[in-house]
Amino acid sequence: MAQDRPGEFELIKSYFAPLASDPGSLGLTDDAAVLRPEPGFDLVLTKDVLAADVHFFADDAPEAIAAKALRVNLSDLAAKGAKPRGYLLGLALPSDWTELWLERFCAGLSADQSAYDVRLLGGDTIRSNNGLQVSITAIGQVEEGKAVRRSGARPGDILFVTGTIGDAAAGLAARLDPVFCERASLAVGDENHILDRYLLPRPRTKLAPLLVGHASAAMDVSDGLFADCGHLANASGTGLEIDLAKVPVSPAMKHLQNKAFEYYVRFLNGGDDYEILAAVPAEKAERFRRGAELAGCPVTEIGIVSEEAGRVKVTKDGHPLALAADGGFRHF
Structure with a gap:
């Protein structure tokens, strides 16, 4: 019952303070964290807000x-x-939250803090009248002046991507349509794979140092491969040419490619992959590829950067592939 739940300050002391071991967090006993970058480094900050039934299921x-x-x-x-330094958490809890739910939520944070060497620095917890919402601001650091932006790609650069593309969008389709996997004749193992990829992204943190040393431009693939290629091309004032046959896909997506090509292309541009798209000068491409392999984060060459400003050209069997102009994930 609601009266048995901890109050705001008890909640912070019991559940969030144990996650805040960085000295800059001040043990969550003050109004703000105090963080100083190491000498010769810049801070990098990013924020994402996730809402129930938009980014995950309640x-x-x-x-x-x-x-x-x-x-x-x-x-x-x-x-x-950038290497992670810490994060701020904003948590808007629905009226029916339970202490067990919060305990499990914090256990998930604790496990990932250990896995990715990052610590809670502070935040806020409020009541929500419109479902669960989670807002995180992550803070990292990178050598001064060396943050890899979207805007540095140059004609002749080689285009690489990590992991496999399209699984998360396929997983979301399976969540929304209970008979999707049956209709698509997906094996149980493939179904479990796409569901897991939708639910649990795999941030490619091991690739970060290699990007600093090799990439002219990079971004994560969150809105969809072709949509994010467009973002990188527009920021860099270049074009991109992608060979569809080179895009890395899982066995589940390979099956969909053969069984339902229209779905396959849609999922490639469906978003939520959280892989890294990088443009690398041709003379650094092989070193980048080898370094990624050694780091346990292999990359796949999928195309090149061209001179046609803002244009993303996708080819299949040597022929241009027509894509919907409004593809990719958008909130509005």
């Missing part, structure tokens, strides 16, 4: 919701070449 495991909220921010830091 009945998802609390541990998974916490992990997703933190990981999508760590993905942004990684794309800039």
Whole structure:
């Protein structure tokens, strides 16, 4: 019952203070954290807000919701070449929250703090009249002046992407349509894979140092591969040419490519992949590829940067592929 739940300050002391081991957090006993970058480094800040039934389902495991909220921010830091330093958490709890739910949510944060070497620095917890909302501001650091931006790609650069593309969008389709996997004849293992990729992104933090040393431009793939290629092209004032046959996909997506090509292309541009898209000068491309392999974060070459400003050209079997102009995820 509501009267048995901890109050705001008890909640902070019991659940969030144990996550705040960085000295800059001041043990969550003050109004703000105090953080100083190491000499010769810049701070990199990013924020994502996740809402129930928009970015996750309200009945998802609390541990998974916490992990997703933190990981999508760590993905942004990684794309800039930054190492995580800490994060601020804004949590808007619905009226029916329980102490067990909060305990599990914090357990999810704790596990990812250990996995990605990051600590809670502060935040705020409020009541929500419109479902669960989680807002995280992640703070990282990168060598002074070396943050990798979207705007540095140059014609002739090689375009790389990490991981596999499209699984998360396929997983969301499976969540929204209970018979989707049956209609698509997906094996149980493939179904479990796409559901997991939707629920739990894998931020490519191990790639961050390599991006600083090799990439001319980078960003994470959150809105959809082709949409985010467009963002990078527009920021850099260049074009991009992508060979559809080179885009790395999982066995589940390979099956959809053969079974339902229209779905396959839609999922490639569906968003929520949280992989890294990087443009690398041709003379650095092989070193980048080898370094990524050694770091346990292999990359795949999918195309090149061209001179046609703002244009993303996708080819299939050597022929241009027509894509919907409004593709990619948008909130509004």
